[in-house]
Amino acid sequence: MPTQLKATDVVIVGMGAAGGVAALPLAEAGLEVVGLEAGTWLDRRDFAPDEIRNNYRDWPMLVDKCEDERPTSRATSAQTANRVGSHPMMNAVGGTSIHYWAQSWRLNPWDFKVVSETTRRYGRGRVPAGSTVEDWPFGYDELEPYYDLVERAVGVSGQAGNIHGQLDPRGNKFEGPRDREFPMPPLRWTAFNERMAEAARSLGWHPFPGPAAVNSENYDGRRGCVYHGFCNKGGCPVDAKNATHLTTIPKALDTGNLKVVTRAHVTKIEVDGAGRATGVNYVVGNNEYFQPARVVLIGCYTYENVRLLLLSKSRVYPDGFSNNHGQVGRHYLSHHQGAGVSALFPYDLDAWYGLPAQGVSVDDWADDNFDHSDLDFIGGGNLWAMSDRRPISAAGMSTYGRGRNWGSGWKRFIAENADRSHGFYIQKSTLPYEDNYLDLDPTETDRLGMPVIRITGQFKENELRIAKFIQDKAEEWYLEAGAIEVSRGGLGNAMGASTHAYGGTRMGENPETNVVDSWGFSHEAPNLGVLGASVMGTSGARNPTLTSQALSWRTAQHLVDAWRDIAE
Amino acid sequence: MGAQGKSRRSFLKKSAVGLGGAWFAANHPQILSAAEHAAEQPVTLQQARFAFFTREQATEIDAMTAQIIPTDQTPGAREAHIVHFIDRALITFDQERQGDYTRGLEELSALASRRFPSVTKFSDLIYDQQLQVLTEIEDTPFFNLVRTHTITGFFASPLHGGNHDKIGWELVGYDDSLSHEAPFGYYDALPIPQSTTVTGGDA
Ligand SMILES: Cc1cc2nc3c(=O)[nH]c(=O)nc-3n(C[C@H](O)[C@H](O)[C@H](O)COP(=O)(O)OP(=O)(O)OC[C@H]3O[C@@H](n4cnc5c(N)ncnc54)[C@H](O)[C@@H]3O)c2cc1C
Numbered sequence A: 001m002p003t004q005l006k007a008t009d010v011v012i013v014g015m016g017a018a019g020g021v022a023a024l025p026l027a028e029a030g031l032e033v034v035g036l037e038a039g040t041w042l043d044r045r046d047f048a049p050d051e052i053r054n055n056y057r058d059w060p061m062l063v064d065k066c067e068d069e070r071p072t073s074r075a076t077s078a079q080t081a082n083r084v085g086s087h088p089m090m091n092a093v094g095g096t097s098i099h100y101w102a103q104s105w106r107l108n109p110w111d112f113k114v115v116s117e118t119t120r121r122y123g124r125g126r127v128p129a130g131s132t133v134e135d136w137p138f139g140y141d142e143l144e145p146y147y148d149l150v151e152r153a154v155g156v157s158g159q160a161g162n163i164h165g166q167l168d169p170r171g172n173k174f175e176g177p178r179d180r181e182f183p184m185p186p187l188r189w190t191a192f193n194e195r196m197a198e199a200a201r202s203l204g205w206h207p208f209p210g211p212a213a214v215n216s217e218n219y220d221g222r223r224g225c226v227y228h229g230f231c232n233k234g235g236c237p238v239d240a241k242n243a244t245h246l247t248t249i250p251k252a253l254d255t256g257n258l259k260v261v262t263r264a265h266v267t268k269i270e271v272d273g274a275g276r277a278t279g280v281n282y283v284v285g286n287n288e289y290f291q292p293a294r295v296v297l298i299g300c301y302t303y304e305n306v307r308l309l310l311l312s313k314s315r316v317y318p319d320g321f322s323n324n325h326g327q328v329g330r331h332y333l334s335h336h337q338g339a340g341v342s343a344l345f346p347y348d349l350d351a352w353y354g355l356p357a358q359g360v361s362v363d364d365w366a367d368d369n370f371d372h373s374d375l376d377f378i379g380g381g382n383l384w385a386m387s388d389r390r391p392i393s394a395a396g397m398s399t400y401g402r403g404r405n406w407g408s409g410w411k412r413f414i415a416e417n418a419d420r421s422h423g424f425y426i427q428k429s430t431l432p433y434e435d436n437y438l439d440l441d442p443t444e445t446d447r448l449g450m451p452v453i454r455i456t457g458q459f460k461e462n463e464l465r466i467a468k469f470i471q472d473k474a475e476e477w478y479l480e481a482g483a484i485e486v487s488r489g490g491l492g493n494a495m496g497a498s499t500h501a502y503g504g505t506r507m508g509e510n511p512e513t514n515v516v517d518s519w520g521f522s523h524e525a526p527n528l529g530v531l532g533a534s535v536m537g538t539s540g541a542r543n544p545t546l547t548s549q550a551l552s553w554r555t556a557q558h559l560v561d562a563w564r565d566i567a568e
Numbered sequence B: 001m002g003a004q005g006k007s008r009r010s011f012l013k014k015s016a017v018g019l020g021g022a023w024f025a026a027n028h029p030q031i032l033s034a035a036e037h038a039a040e041q042p043v044t045l046q047q048a049r050f051a052f053f054t055r056e057q058a059t060e061i062d063a064m065t066a067q068i069i070p071t072d073q074t075p076g077a078r079e080a081h082i083v084h085f086i087d088r089a090l091i092t093f094d095q096e097r098q099g100d101y102t103r104g105l106e107e108l109s110a111l112a113s114r115r116f117p118s119v120t121k122f123s124d125l126i127y128d129q130q131l132q133v134l135t136e137i138e139d140t141p142f143f144n145l146v147r148t149h150t151i152t153g154f155f156a157s158p159l160h161g162g163n164h165d166k167i168g169w170e171l172v173g174y175d176d177s178l179s180h181e182a183p184f185g186y187y188d189a190l191p192i193p194q195s196t197t198v199t200g201g202d203a
Helices: A019-028 A051-056 A114-122 A140-155 A191-202 A248-254 A302-311 A391-395 A407-417 A461-480 A545-561 A563-567 B021-027 B033-040 B055-068 B082-091 B095-115 B127-137 B141-155 B164-172
Strands: A008-013 A033-036 A072-074 A258-261 A265-271 A277-284 A287-298 A341-344 A359-362 A381-386 A421-423 A425-428 A437-445 A451-456 A485-488 A528-530
Touching: A008 A019, A008 A277, A019 A033, A019 A140, A019 A248, A019 A258, A019 A545, A033 A287, A051 A391, A051 B141, A140 A248, A140 A545, A191 A359, A191 A381, A191 A461, A248 A258, A265 A287, A265 A302, A287 A302, A287 A545, A287 A563, A302 A437, A302 A451, A341 A461, A381 A461, A391 B141, A391 B164, A407 B164, A425 A461, A461 A485, A528 A545, A545 A563, B055 B082, B055 B095, B055 B127, B055 B141, B082 B095, B082 B141, B095 B127, B095 B141, B127 B141, B141 B164
Parallel strands: A008 A033, A008 A287, A033 A258, A072 A451, A287 A528
Antiparallel strands: A265 A277, A277 A287, A341 A421, A341 A485, A359 A381, A381 A425, A437 A451
């Protein structure tokens, strides 16, 4: 029998990027919140600038629950799924916002209205067949105030491109209107970033510095970035990266209303006879506990959000919690981020001292920012010329046909060229499809004996056509900037396990096709809320976290405003 | 990808079409006298202690890594203490590769003495003969494992036992100060030097 704990108002499962934000408005409103987190606290002394640890060994941590529950993956349901090699996310207070790249984007207005905008501009029949995409239940304007709150509470640096419709050519002219400037100016550019921006301008494009949850100057009592170059899968040793364990979680703890329990692995959401959540079961080592709560919020990242619901079977919900409409796990998509393009330049890029959130972005070929009338796809890709390099990965560069990859010749090649290569990071609009989904694997389990998630998913024509189109643009940009070699990766196929995994508990008004309502609460169990990108029905062409966090804040604020309706 | 489960015989089999002696002759890099000198020196591993390798195995691996990143105008794998890096990796974070090394090394010495019957070990070969043997196995999983470890150790933080004196970082112009001032862009971009030549490479 699990130990019965004292009841609380709200339990949040997972104190990561999303859960760590939701805690703040709740605690500030005076609600009693318990945050259950599978990982532990980590701090800047845990973050050595060590490429072996961060990238070769994939960040070994005290708690490696993610690694233990690696999903299985297959392209189609006709295949048998195999366990993926590693899980990209992490377990700690702050979650994956500790080692993420910290690009901190708002979605563009089109991403909220893919179906209606596509139909309005190009007529019917342009949304790809087999896609289950829907408009979001609200538009960009509804989320703008929450983006604004998160950008300040967390700390995001960047350059506004549109304030109340007033365009600023230094920023992104395609972004939705903002209420005001970013709280910090953008991270600096390197000379190479400048050169790429110049090249983009000469092509008639509109380059701008990307937004980053990294301090570009002293902010909120912590210092600015020192550009030491180990941000990619590394925590920040000077606390300049704004992970939630440094920002919203400590602020919520300061209210005295949040209690964080670490090493707490939640295994099940419990339900009463009426189908309402009553609290959650969790294990710490060999001990089991039951934490009763009036409201349960889950923020365990897409795979674990879906898994926890599917594992929480009961008489009322025989197929998993909140799954009586069979929608848990549906509308899954992972961002198309492959199909890279890389280049070799005849000059040093000085990229050793940079970070992946520092760079030049071009949005001219993203979303619906260009005319698709004569094209055979919808959506597009964001081009991102970042400044990020570490010695081991640099040495892994292509020799562009200049000989073998070892020996004296290679050594001379690498001595000259290690700082002369560049790879584009290109995120593309990705859609949900009928036959891409998550469910429980029939055979593979974690160490507690519970089934892991099975991913069935592949990119379809629309994504691959975007990939091909955007590779041409990437090549054009590199050549304009003086590249002497350009090479392209394959277009991609199976979705696999991803750092940008969306859907599975999609948000929408229609309970037949969505798990949560437009506030993020379950259509079936009104006191269950879902936090994170699993509620998002479209990806846009940019990273998900700021949007997850803005949605989390909005869900939490709604809970405060509608407490009686939801909790009682 | 471990080599476990693969038959020992196939371990050194090429996955790609073999490159013959003609290729080798045509692409033979200019080995500088420093390297030859280094290779002919008795290996100074006599006093060193190893946690996984026997002294004999360490000598073989040291010779192999010194071909992957040779000592020429600049220091190579040997000066970077790569054999120690690998030895440590094999008892810590890459323990599961121990068997790959044991088997790979047995087959390497077998191949060396097949090609050059007067020797029993790879490290007994002279520099050019070593190069010839490695060229023959350069597409095998074992060679790629040693190559990956060599490069990883050469460019990793010295706290892992390789990249001694930061010679790997020096080779590529990386310095590990944790805070960086120039070259900035954005406000005060430096002019970028113009050049269109690329040096290095075998081709
Ligand atoms: C290398 C890398 C780079 C990235 N770069 C970017 C970027 O530049 N920009 C961007 O927007 N996004 C980026 N991402 C993605 C970003 O990390 C995620 O979008 C974000 O962290 C997701 O937030 P989350 O709260 O849903 O999940 P997480 O931040 O992963 O937090 C989930 C938390 O829940 C806990 N948990 C899970 N299951 C349980 C359970 N059963 N019981 C208790 N606790 C549990 C976990 O331990 C974890 O702490 C990157 C990701 C990676 C891996």
